[in-house]
Amino acid sequence: MSDSNSREILIPGDLLSETSEFKAGIGTFRENGRIYAAQVGIKSIRGNYINVVPLAGKYIPKAGDMVIGKIIDIGPSNWLVDINCPYPAPLHVNDVPWRVDFGDTAKYLNVGNNILVKVLKVDETKRIQLTLKEQGLRRLTSGRIIEISHSKVPRVIGKSGSMISMLKNYTNTRMFVGQNGRIWIDGEPEDIQLAVEAINMIEKEAHLLGLTEKVKEFLESKKKEKIES
Amino acid sequence: MGGHSDIVLIDENGLRVDGRKVDELRPIKIEAGVLKNADGSAYLEWGNNIVLAAVYGPREAHPRHVQNSNKAIIQARYNMAAFSVGERKRPGPDRRSIEISKIISEALEAVTMTELFPRATIDVYMEVLQANAGTRCAAITAASVAMADAGIPMKGLVTGCAAGKAGDKVILDLGQEEDNFGQADVPLAIVPRTGEIVLLQMDGHLTEEEFDKAFKMATEAAVNVVYPLQVAALKKKYMESLEDVEDEIINDDPGNSMEVTSGGEVIPENTTDMTQGGDE
Numbered sequence: 373m374s375d376s377n378s379r380e381i382l383i384p385g386d387l388l389s390e391t392s393e394f395k396a397g398i399g400t401f402r403e404n405g406r407i408y409a410a411q412v413g414i415k416s417i418r419g420n421y422i423n424v425v426p427l428a429g430k431y432i433p434k435a436g437d438m439v440i441g442k443i444i445d446i447g448p449s450n451w452l453v454d455i456n457c458p459y460p461a462p463l464h465v466n467d468v469p470w471r472v473d474f475g476d477t478a479k480y481l482n483v484g485n486n487i488l489v490k491v492l493k494v495d496e497t498k499r500i501q502l503t504l505k506e507q508g509l510r511r512l513t514s515g516r517i518i519e520i521s522h523s524k525v526p527r528v529i530g531k532s533g534s535m536i537s538m539l540k541n542y543t544n545t546r547m548f549v550g551q552n553g554r555i556w557i558d559g560e561p562e563d564i565q566l567a568v569e570a571i572n573m574i575e576k577e578a579h580l581l582g583l584t585e586k587v588k589e590f591l592e593s594k595k596k597e598k599i600e601s
Numbered sequence: 602m603g604g605h606s607d608i609v610l611i612d613e614n615g616l617r618v619d620g621r622k623v624d625e626l627r628p629i630k631i632e633a634g635v636l637k638n639a640d641g642s643a644y645l646e647w648g649n650n651i652v653l654a655a656v657y658g659p660r661e662a663h664p665r666h667v668q669n670s671n672k673a674i675i676q677a678r679y680n681m682a683a684f685s686v687g688e689r690k691r692p693g694p695d696r697r698s699i700e701i702s703k704i705i706s707e708a709l710e711a712v713t714m715t716e717l718f719p720r721a722t723i724d725v726y727m728e729v730l731q732a733n734a735g736t737r738c739a740a741i742t743a744a745s746v747a748m749a750d751a752g753i754p755m756k757g758l759v760t761g762c763a764a765g766k767a768g769d770k771v772i773l774d775l776g777q778e779e780d781n782f783g784q785a786d787v788p789l790a791i792v793p794r795t796g797e798i799v800l801l802q803m804d805g806h807l808t809e810e811e812f813d814k815a816f817k818m819a820t821e822a823a824v825n826v827v828y829p830l831q832v833a834a835l836k837k838k839y840m841e842s843l844e845d846v847e848d849e850i851i852n853d854d855p856g857n858s859m860e861v862t863s864g865g866e867v868i869p870e871n872t873t874d875m876t877q878g879g880d881e
Contacts, residue, residue, distance in 0.1 A: 381836050383832050385792075426752050427752070498718070
């Protein structure tokens, strides 16, 4: 509870605030006017909200999230998509950019296909609706998909996208980071490999200060090696 | 309980068979995050008890009829390995382990924010690899560390501890002989943050005064000794990579260290800002 954004690791039940000056944000709960941490994480104060940035946990979808999903089942008018969360995520034919006749779903997307998809709606009972009807959303036909812990997604993206744009520049790849922790990388095989190594490094050292600098150093040294050889 | 023997459980110096004082715990060791494939895990040694706990979830509950549309269900399974006791234990769930699984599920449910995950399940597996009295307390202590390690929102950790009576004295944390030939065993689990009791059982006979004494002993040991070990285990796991870097800073030339520590972009600006990765 020392300074506002200390790197102290919080445990469920740790006291965050005894006063009413703050509101209980993500990863916290309020009891008898006090705010406590609910998850293992790091404290962060945004405006008048106290949040706990979680260091572990499953991805829970929310409306507007861009995620990478895999078709796991086909129905006559919908696909079932695995988006790496505890709930089944159906994609209805009305939410794809094609006119699909009843029963013709397999012609467009088949089991095993990967798609870049948006979470359209999540209701109170966590029933999910996906959509493919937006610019940039599509089936992913080339490249490679890797999976990281969803709690480390913000670190891969960096402050206003600084980390990801650096990764793209240095590795010369196309990249998309889904909110569910899946990352799509496309480019030359050795470039993809380098990007994967850099992302693994980010995942391993995600809660450190000066991470962007470290990754930059790593990428630069790799680049030098490449030129020399 | 129930067994009779000529064994002297407490000697003339007030020491127990394993040399402990009446209010002394066995040595405890906890480690968080020991399994790669589980969402969260913990390894615990409590005297000669060894327990491994693993947590999966929240994930979709199967079959459908066990789902609750208002909250997540917690399915805890306590299991003793065939080799956990001296004489081979017949594997599989028996009356005792089904009971323990049920009470541990209920104890963990009392602290978990299950309403955040409707229709889902949180599966908690506790494998007793070596048993030496007090395994249910050891199991729930490990399970709550594993739950926190899995990132499941909870209102606090759960800590188990037992007390009882042997050799006509109220004692803390019964060992094997004291459990077998003693007069009573009171295992309990407490939420140290609130003092709430989430599990309480008793086997044998105690007077009201003896019960109060045993209860006080067990709760105090849980809160003051066992709970800090749980917290330390979790902090250690998540601090580890932080320490790696501190080592590097020390080994680096001093001019470099300022740069390494002067970053600050780890925590994202706000939640909406980080939603878009954007391709290209």
